[in-house]
Amino acid sequence: MIQNDLVAVFHASFHPTRGNVIDWTLRADPNFELDNLEFNALPSGLHLVEQDIVYFSKDGHQGVCAFRRVKSTEQGHRGFRLSSLGVLLAKSTRPKPWRHVAALKTLMTMLYARMELTDTLQPSEDDWEPTKVYFEEHKVKSVDLGGAGDWSGWSHELDGENRDPSNTNPTLHLPHLLRILGPSTLTLYKHVIGRKRILIYTLPPVEAACILCHVAADFCYEQQVDSRPNRLVGKSKEGISVLGMITLSDVDRLQAESRTGNGWIACTTDAIFLERPSYYDLLIDLTTSTPNKATRPTFYSSRPIPSQQASTSRGPTHRLSAIRFAWSDVKLWNELERILQLDPSACHSSSGSTCCTPGASDISDQKLKLITAWTDVWRVYEDVCLICAGLWIGSWRGNSIQSYSTSNGAENWGSVRLEGDDDLTLGTITQSEGQIRSLGAGIEGRPAPPSTSTPTNKPMKKTSGMVLGTGKASGSRKTPQSSIMTDTDQTAQSSESFAMTSEREDGQLRTTLALLQTFHAHTSFQLSTLESLLPPPNDRPNTTIYLSPKDILAFELGPFSSVDERYLEWLVEEYGSGTTVIIKRGWKDLFGIVFGYG
Template structure:
């Protein structure tokens, strides 16, 4: 499927910071400014590898990050780099379909450099990535219908369904276990098109996946005109921004004015001190592998401003007791998949997990049915 409009490589330079040092685009005037920050968010140097989802000017994207050993001056023994792609705009882009290829391309890139004992990639080293882009470059504006929305039955059971663990929607059962009853709090904010920010520590793949899964909660109610689409000015689903950094503050303000709502994740702790930029904050750093502690939810509340003082403060949000009955039903459904334990990370993101069972597809359908009951309340 040809759906790519750009491929790029971002790396950390000891004197220039994050830079894009190689790229190929579908058109010469395609803007890649600031993608280097999304592809290399703060703190990623602490992990060996990761997957980062992001967006740029309405284009969804994803990159594979690697920390590789280097003897290059100024790099302190490691080279930090990400190979990423941007997809053409469509009703429902699927950046996760390129994750496996990006991982392979990163391995090929640095294996060749190690074998030739070179410090900087040559044009030959970039050739496999260039060939991948050319074979997946967008050929038609409508993507031949590949980016259309035809309902969950088509997405999960259609001819082109994605049964691998790369599809974020299929991680829903794990998300439910992590959030517990607070899942319903998140659902209400997404259906209300609120601005939702997820704070995490590296690795960030689970938080990025959570962004997409949370948007899927209400996708059908927000975009499907043939069903009970909620009335409103927006005919598109809530905007999934993916990974954001402090360089995106102006962008957040612009997105907030659209009324479409957005969900994003970040590793920048400074956002915790700027609650005016979002409505709901989910702090994943408070979650532990046992059920004793879960992610903490905070609501951004306006306060009477003082001279140069804050205009908003964070207030802890707890699930409503009226949601307990519905959650108990969902929890009963989750017990059907008792083989997967609660974890602060998505266990299905670990190497070795490849397929999603029909049972998990059934759990997703059960979740959708339960949400329909919530809408009727």
């Protein structure tokens, strides 16, 4: 199916005296503005990598570009020519810019191949001919875009007849996101459903961070766009805005997006945003995820500074405070982790190197065991003694039948388990041989571990992380090969590789759909609980409701968690139709929930 959804195609490059410029473009509407897109297509630091994929947006239009760094003898370019070829899509319910990624890569290769053949430094009009043909075939031809921007559910998009055959849909990387972020994923989930402002800071290459933006927006997408009657509906009828790559030229746009109340998710390579926490509510620093130290990305919450603590009227108004997952997130995380462990595409053994894990010389086995078993648990900032007291009296043992299912029944909720660590940087992950990024190149990087001569036959329990931007099957076994292979051997090897690839993709698809269903069920459960506590629809505007610790427990949240308290306030603000919430946290209320009274 041809995607007739393009409104513009453009080429951005770095000029030695003018900086980033758009030097060629085609538009379906001549009046369509492309101002400042050259900065989104060529963000800071991209000159350090050979190629990359960048997702961005412009006035509500989603876009994507393919970046290339090509050797050049042109004067002033310092030996390299930096350029990006990108497209902008028409507005729709579910724009799919990733469907054009493969074509953009091919067009960029053809463009520079033609320039090399003609021995020219600047592309001529004839060199743009393949790009012109592609744009004419895919530009907007009707208002409904020929169904290119329709939304009919996750099963239809990921496994329907019109699914993306190249498997470049970012949603398929949801299992990878969970393995990277671990239980802190649920902190991101709460900010997404609350429609907060989320910024991801990364280093080049940026494709992984851009994909994380789209995947995070998918947590609650089904619930946010569902406008069926007889259900709790939010103020906004669209999903949270995915801005993609932003730069310093987008500051005014960020402020405008913030005023809409729809929330947004963006990523950047500009470190100066770390010093401007007033622009966002949650910061995810991917640069702190280091394979050698087996650490996850760091989460920061933007908190306003009280006026009496501010040094001057022109001083900072917000500060960053490290934030971690809450104790109440353990239950949902256990369910998500169970689904990840059932992923057949990652449950294999191999004698090769582990994917995205440090070498054996970097971290000892004993240290890995300690990290995998206890790191996340002891980072919980909640008062563990109070929570254990609540568990002891059984106040948290109730499991609502409206909530998501548990692996072994509702009775297991009393025994809290956070076993293992699905961090991609830890040795408990299944070994694989997929394509990886080099050390320091984003969230997937790791040093190449030394090869071992003795293969291990012990099956691994943890699931392996999938690798962004690769279509190769991971985990293929290394077998001794003779210097001469017959046609029969090559055919058998090709068939085996194809079968393994198909099995991995099917397992990845099933895991993704199961995870999406779990998130949707949990969101529906919490919204149904909120609806039961709200007054009738006609009485909700300008009404105040009071929630006790017992009411907070009904949401399966922690009555002592300030993060959960703010999360409930976000829910009521978005879905309460003008209702205001006040959470009672007096000593009598807390005393009653700890000792089972009230």
